[in-house]
Amino acid sequence: MSDNLRTRFLSTSLIVGFFLLWEVLCIILNVSDLVLPRPSEILVTMYNRFPVLWPHILQTLSTTLIGFAFGVTIGVALGVIVGTSKVAYAVAYPLLVGFSSIPKVAVVPIFVLWFGSGTTPAILTAMVICVFPIVVNIATGLATTEPELEDVLKTMGASRSEILWNVGLPRAMPYFFASLKVAITLSFVGAVLSETVASNMGIGFVMMTASSNFQVSLVFAGLILLALMGVILYAIFSLLERRITGWATRGNDIAIT
Amino acid sequence: MNMTSNIPAPTLPIATPETTPASVRARSAIELQAASVVFGTGETAVTALSPTTLKMASGEFLALVGPSGCGKSTILKLVSNLIRPSAGVVLVGGREAAARKLRIGMAFQNPTMLPWLTIEQNVMMPLKIVEPFKRSYRQDKKGAFRDRVHALLKQVGLGDFANHFPWQLSGGMLQRSNLCRALIHEPDLLLLDEPFGALDQFTREELWQIMQDLYLDRAPTVLLVTHDLREAGFLASRICVMSARPGRVISDEPVTLPQPRDIATIYSPEFVEMTQNLREMIAQARSS
Numbered sequence: 001m002s003d004n005l006r007t008r009f010l011s012t013s014l015i016v017g018f019f020l021l022w023e024v025l026c027i028i029l030n031v032s033d034l035v036l037p038r039p040s041e042i043l044v045t046m047y048n049r050f051p052v053l054w055p056h057i058l059q060t061l062s063t064t065l066i067g068f069a070f071g072v073t074i075g076v077a078l079g080v081i082v083g084t085s086k087v088a089y090a091v092a093y094p095l096l097v098g099f100s101s102i103p104k105v106a107v108v109p110i111f112v113l114w115f116g117s118g119t120t121p122a123i124l125t126a127m128v129i130c131v132f133p134i135v136v137n138i139a140t141g142l143a144t145t146e147p148e149l150e151d152v153l154k155t156m157g158a159s160r161s162e163i164l165w166n167v168g169l170p171r172a173m174p175y176f177f178a179s180l181k182v183a184i185t186l187s188f189v190g191a192v193l194s195e196t197v198a199s200n201m202g203i204g205f206v207m208m209t210a211s212s213n214f215q216v217s218l219v220f221a222g223l224i225l226l227a228l229m230g231v232i233l234y235a236i237f238s239l240l241e242r243r244i245t246g247w248a249t250r251g252n253d254i255a256i257t
Numbered sequence: 258m259n260m261t262s263n264i265p266a267p268t269l270p271i272a273t274p275e276t277t278p279a280s281v282r283a284r285s286a287i288e289l290q291a292a293s294v295v296f297g298t299g300e301t302a303v304t305a306l307s308p309t310t311l312k313m314a315s316g317e318f319l320a321l322v323g324p325s326g327c328g329k330s331t332i333l334k335l336v337s338n339l340i341r342p343s344a345g346v347v348l349v350g351g352r353e354a355a356a357r358k359l360r361i362g363m364a365f366q367n368p369t370m371l372p373w374l375t376i377e378q379n380v381m382m383p384l385k386i387v388e389p390f391k392r393s394y395r396q397d398k399k400g401a402f403r404d405r406v407h408a409l410l411k412q413v414g415l416g417d418f419a420n421h422f423p424w425q426l427s428g429g430m431l432q433r434s435n436l437c438r439a440l441i442h443e444p445d446l447l448l449l450d451e452p453f454g455a456l457d458q459f460t461r462e463e464l465w466q467i468m469q470d471l472y473l474d475r476a477p478t479v480l481l482v483t484h485d486l487r488e489a490g491f492l493a494s495r496i497c498v499m500s501a502r503p504g505r506v507i508s509d510e511p512v513t514l515p516q517p518r519d520i521a522t523i524y525s526p527e528f529v530e531m532t533q534n535l536r537e538m539i540a541q542a543r544s545s
Contacts, residue, residue: 146369148365148367148369149369149371151339151365151369152363152365152369152371152382152438153382153386154337154338154339155337155338155339155361155362155363155448156361156382156383156386156387156442157338157357157361157386157387158386162386166371166382166385166386167371170371170373170374171373173373245373247372247373247422247424248372248373
């Protein structure tokens with residue numbers, strides 16, 4: 001426990017130290033706040049403009065989460081299909097790899113072309129960007145299930161769907177949650193990307209407008225808000241992961257002694 | 258350590274009449290008619306089991322012994338319908354193995370407990386999957402089924418470990434849970450694939466006794482695959498010896514010692530003589 005506390009203390013002081021160094025270097029080197037505003041200035045801007053920023057925060061969060069939810073649903077469905085069938089795995093894998101290697105920035109203009117600017121392309125970008133890690137992880141989890149575990153249920157006369165529900169899916173859960181942590185961060189990137197290109201709402205849009213008006217401290221305020229939101233979303237999914245798949249890491253959280 | 262005498266066994270019917278009519282139990286439980294298994298085709302084909310004929314009556318405890326790679330485990334896989342015979346017929350309860358006429362419980366050499374479930378949930382798994390239990394699983398999983406699992410765990414000395422996860426248990430404890438999972442749904446046919454192989458001598462002897470008690474208590478038909486001759490002699494009512502790859506049954510003898518047997522039996526002259534004979538037979542099978 002004391003080790004844990006020490007790690008926490010060190011990581012907190014690293015974060016604080018980073019911002020302190022930033023502040024101090026800006027003062028010593030006399031950096032113009034048009035280039036790099038000091039953290040204290042950014043904080044003040046964030047506080048003063050918060051009523052204006054709040055709806056944009058909500059917009060970015062909701063598009064991210066809606067896109068993420070769609071992405072997870074589609075990703076799990078595709079992952080189960082690809083992971084349970086050897087044929088589907090062999091046939092679909094090259095196509096999936098091809099899709100996932102497309103830079104997702106490239107799809108934003110297409111979505112804007114189809115759906116106009118605004119919320120829809122942001123949701124769609126958040127969705128497509130997070131589908132592939134989920135598909136690949138679910139499929140890997142299912143495809144690498146030990147045959148012995150499946151044999152246990154087969155000898156009981158279990159159907160294919162019973163084996164999937166009782167062995168395959170629980171076995172794939174650690175893979176699924178590992179991918180969720182990656183996917184939520186990617187969704188977030190996707191939503192902000194689309195807002196930056198084509199939207200009049202969201203933190204991405206705020207940063208775009210602020211930078212064209214040379215409100216540099218507002219740009220940085222947006223950046224820090226994005227980082228905060230990203231960390232919080234990541235933390236939520238880490239917590240869920242530890243709760244649900246503790247058996248895979250033999251975590252002390254679930255040990256009953 | 259006679260566990261059946263001081264702890265009453267869970268009072269449950271040995272077989273549910275609707276799934277297992279008396280006529281089925283009276284017929285031979287397992288029948289292999291020139292069943293063989295070949296993996297692959299052409300030049301790379303591997304014969305796992307050459308045509309084998311074997312018959313087992315209900316209530317028998319048959320031990321299959323033989324050198325490794327002779328197809329012992331293949332026979333178990335045929336009976337449990339994990340693989341199909343390449344030629345010949347495998348009848349279980351008078352029907353093809355795929356028809357699942359008999360309720361089967363199986364324990365492998367590895368305990369293969371599902372790591373995300375507690376021991377209780379693992380042992381309860383057959384009740385979730387196998388008819389007729391699965392019909393009432395939702396109502397009974399917190400009540401009757403749970404009591405049943407706990408009673409069986411207590412019988413093998415795991416009463417306090419129901420809520421532990423598999424990785425918190427020792428190898429011997431896991432193997433006990435494995436036996437419980439194979440027995441919880443009162444199978445007509447119990448298939449054991451070297452379940453005591455990876456254990457130390459003392460734990461093994463302890464589990465032999467537990468196994469014998471469970472067998473005498475519930476009277477299923479048991480097919481045990483092992484390469485431990487003393488294990489075969491201690492537990493079985495009949496021993497079949499198989500020849501080396503590709504396997505074939507070369508000897509088929511009943512064990513005449515009365516049951517229940519005591520661990521001390523293993524060191525009696527007639528027991529030693531029996532295992533010596535088996536040993537020579539297998540040694541010959543290996544060299545030929």
